[in-house]
Amino acid sequence: MHTSTAFLTDHYELTMVDAALRSGTAHRRSVFELFARRLSGARRYGVVAGTGRLLEAIGRFRFGDAELEFLRERAIVADRTLDWLADFRFSGEIWGYPEGEVFFPGSPLVIVESSFAEGVLLETLALSILNADSAVATAASRMAHAAGGKPLAEMGSRRTGEYSAVAAARAAYVAGFSATSNLEAGRSYGIPTMGTAAHSFTLLHDSEREAFEAQVAALGTDTTLLVDTYDIEQGVRTAVEVAGTDLGAVRIDSGDLPVVVARVRQLLDELGATRTRITVTNDLDEHTVAALASSPVDSFGVGTSVVTGSGTPTMGMVYKLVAHENDEGEWVSVAKKSADKASVGGRKSVRRAFNRRGIATAELLFLGDGPGGEPEGSELAASSREVLVPLVEAGEVRAEHIGSAGIAAARERHRACVAELPPVAMSLTRGDPAIPTEYR
């Protein structure tokens, strides 16, 4: 693995820098926006995730000897471009939606203001991270709501790339999950990790009883025993016989869960294990979680569906040049003209409007001077709040957005932002965004 993130990018970002350095346009001050034209999967709201990871990755976006040598060997850029890349440090400004925020079509999630060359270099990396992480977080947020306050653990490492698994654990945690099975996510991000045993552990032993005895001897009676390798009812009886009525939990990974869970709860209670919890893990998604929310399930483990964005593995975000200075130093708004991929040029600021009960009513995108200004009119100031925050100032990453502190803040922010959405946002059906995006 290379420490540098500079090659996690598309070839053409470098050829554009090369050509722009040659033509003299590379240093034109430019504004790029990262946004989604629509909410993939007809979600009611999106969840921003990955921002902290992006900021950390930008700090490691360096062209060292290994990268420069590869570019030279393959003759991808000219020598003077190599010199420019060797010195590259992002020195511009980045505003954006803070991690954990909700978003809507057109929301400028990341706004990069820098020279063209510096801004264009970050395109692929920014999109990779935000598209993937936000897809997971958007699905996870729906699941967290569907679970009705019961804890959810992310257990999908095996169903996505080995490094995407770490990022997915982080994104799910930001969006309301409480733990992960992934050890690297525990180490890198401080997320609680969990897990006890798989069916293979039971099958390894000469009997289910011996497997349970081995697990309880190592992990204590507060462990979670997997009871469905053979017969579930017998499994529950053996579990309580081995661990006693202080058994922490039983896990069920197969069968018709609403029926099975009710029977297992009844059986545990009959056996005196009234405090033993039930956790279920059988290919759950937000719909099956919602269907189980009122059953006597105590916690959920979700795998495939959360790490793959529950049918929407990428958010379809794009990164577009929306304005640049010309040779006279005047700002020019720009946008691609083709009908099916139109974008709105120009610098923007964003405010979220609320009604008197504090419920969000619209995402207001103001064309003008960009983020950081004051709203015109006291009424607007009172009934809306600024959404964009500074993420990078003169090349310096704002510390509150990265590391474990950034994740904790994002998790809390997400909880607060979802609570402000109108009830329709919680619908699991496909539909329109919960609030409209209005250009002012």
Next chain:
Amino acid sequence: MHTSTAFLTDHYELTMVDAALRSGTAHRRSVFELFARRLSGARRYGVVAGTGRLLEAIGRFRFGDAELEFLRERAIVADRTLDWLADFRFSGEIWGYPEGEVFFPGSPLVIVESSFAEGVLLETLALSILNADSAVATAASRMAHAAGGKPLAEMGSRRTGEYSAVAAARAAYVAGFSATSNLEAGRSYGIPTMGTAAHSFTLLHDSEREAFEAQVAALGTDTTLLVDTYDIEQGVRTAVEVAGTDLGAVRIDSGDLPVVVARVRQLLDELGATRTRITVTNDLDEHTVAALASSPVDSFGVGTSVVTGSGTPTMGMVYKLVAHENDEGEWVSVAKKSADKASVGGRKSVRRAFNRRGIATAELLFLGDGPGGEPEGSELAASSREVLVPLVEAGEVRAEHIGSAGIAAARERHRACVAELPPVAMSLTRGDPAIPTEYR
């Protein structure tokens, strides 16, 4: 980034090792199989990818001080387990389908024979890599067939996690793509990289003409000019005026492609640019590629759909204990009993059967002594071939399966294996596997 891959795994793999070391079952000789119960997405065949990456990752599966300290701090395993982990080197045998092979439901893609503890530790990592990479390769193979021999470039880095992007480029290349936009895939795996410019480059300049002039000055007339930022027809005219009739290619990224492509081809010919190629890149998948295969398109760039497995971002593979030795040294076949997740216990070998014309007719799974034996009966030997190959012997990775040589071999193998499939395999509709899996 950590060099070790040992934490790209689930917490419970370690608690199982911990409990099994304590109960004395950890050292039981065991056989694990990695397989798919069905072909996700109702594909007609699957494509094995990631095997080489897995073998490389196993070589870096080490518990160093950083990993051991984390496990100690969080009290995840007992001290004697930490000692065992500190010394861990995979020392067992691995057989499997060689990378690039096609597969079917039940095909044992990776067979790990080792102590239980060594084999169970590899579960999450093996599944992460093969599930993700094979999903991409399976989609890519369909696209390569749909393109009818025209070259395909993978351009989806921005639509998947930043490290999954590198793996996706590799998997697509194994399955028949000819290039990628991803620079790290170029460096790590020797895959040809490509790309020239995005719309932002055109928008940066004061006119489309100036942008084209800048690009041609830097990249030469053999470059690919993106002609759809404003009006496509005018874009083509300007491109030929600037670059001359030796212009390498034009790229079209929007519009109703069959119609647009025909018009652009006609226009290029009228302008004398008869050798200028046309490449298209507008959210293509295997279906839109197939629809364009007979149009005057010269090459395709595919992004989102290939890196997300075209609707099937993970193959749903599982990793199951199928046999272990008991304390008497006898092999015991094992399998989970629950109705919806049954697996077939026991050691297996695999032969692919062919008809007289050399077309595959069935995947034969023999329960018995495992891979490496001789088939019973000369007729079977003549009409079928062994599918499994040794990947790791006594802990040593076979060199032909890793690195650039492994990728080149996998790519060639894939081409040969697909050519042996019956015509129905090439159908893009959902359906049954192209050949049945038969247990003998």
